[in-house]
Amino acid sequence: MTPGKSADTARPARRRLSVDRRREELMAAALELFSTRDAEDVSIDDVASAAGASRALVYHYFGGKQELYVAALKSAAEQLESRLRRPQEGGTPIEELASGLRRYFDFVEEHAAGFAALLRGGPANRTGEVGEIVDGVRQRLFRLVQKQMGVPEPSPVLRMTLRSWIATVETAGLDWLEHRDIERAALERMLVDHMVALLGVAAAYDDNVTGLLERLV
C-alpha cells in the first residue's frame, strides 16, 4: 500500500496526498477502537489490522501507540472545534446557540468514534497530554458559549451554570450515541431549553443573570 520510492520522487504532490490520507485512515481506525475499548487493550496490531495496514506502517507514521492515540484525539478535537468556529448565521443568542448545537451534534453523529474517544473517560488512557486535549476542547467551548451569550466576565453563579450546561450537552451526546432512542432534533431543542431553564434558576441566585435572561428570550 505504500507508494514506491521512484513514484514519490516523480509525483511529490500525489505522494503527500496519499500519506495524509493513510494517516487519516489509521487515526480513524484507532479512534474506532479507542472509543469502545480500554487503551491498554488496543494494540498497534489491532489498529494496523483494522486499517488494512502493516504494523511497521503504523510505527512509521506515529512512532508508537501513545503517539497515535494523542494524534487521533487531537485530530478529533480539531474537527469538532473547526465546525463550531464557523461563522455564525446571525439571529438571537438563543438561535445561535441552537445552530451551534446542531453543528456539535453533526460532529457527534458523523464522528461518533472520535467524540466517544474524546469524552468517554473510562476507556481512555488519560495521561497529561490527553487530559490537556480534552480540557482544551471544554475550555474553548466555554469561551464560545460565553461569547454567544455576550458575557465576557461571568459571575460565579453564571460560570457554574454555563459549565453545568456544557456538561449536560456532553452527557447527552454520549447517551445519544449509546441509545439513539431520542430524535436528534428534539434532543437539540431540549438542550436549548435546558440552557434557558438553568439560566432561570441562576437568575434566582444572581440578579445579573436576570438581565441576561431578558436579553436572551
Add this chain to the structure above:
Amino acid sequence: MTPGKSADTARPARRRLSVDRRREELMAAALELFSTRDAEDVSIDDVASAAGASRALVYHYFGGKQELYVAALKSAAEQLESRLRRPQEGGTPIEELASGLRRYFDFVEEHAAGFAALLRGGPANRTGEVGEIVDGVRQRLFRLVQKQMGVPEPSPVLRMTLRSWIATVETAGLDWLEHRDIERAALERMLVDHMVALLGVAAAYDDNVTGLLERLV
C-alpha cells in the same frame, strides 16, 4: 515508623490497627498528589515523602504506583458511596434529594483530594480498572436518584435528564473546589432547583415526566 517484629507478635490487634492507619495515610497522601498532578508526574518517592514514609514501605503495602492509585481511588469511591447509602431521613423525594446532595457535598468538602482525583479526568491515568471505578460511582449514583424519584424504568427523556443532572452535580462539585466563591448551602439549593427545572423541560418532551413532576413538587 514501622512497628518492630517482636511488638507485632505480642500485640497483633495493635499492629493491625497501625497497618490500616498507615495504609490510609499513604492513600490520603497519594490522593492529594493525584488530585493536582498527572499520574505520570507522581512518583512513589513523592508519595512516600508526602506521607513521611519510606519508598520500601509504599511498595510493601501496595506493590506499585498503579496499585496504590487504584486502591486510593477505590477507597475514595467507597467513602462517597457509604455516605450516600445512609438511611434516608424521610420526607418528600425533593427533600431526600436535598439531603443526599448535602451528604455528597460533605464528602466533596471533607475529601476534596479524593473527589478531585476521582472525577478530574485530566490528571488521572485512566486505565480500564480506574475507568470502572469512576463509571461505577456514576452508575450507582444514577440508581440512587432513580430510587429516590421512584422511577424504576425511566423513559429515554427521563434517563437523559437524570444523567445530565448528575453531570451538573459533578461539574458543580469540581467548580466549587476550584473557586469556592459560592456559598455551599446556596449551591446545594441551586442544584435541587436544577433538577426541578430540568424535569420541567423533560415534561414538555415526555408526558410521563409530567406525572412525576407533579408528584415531586
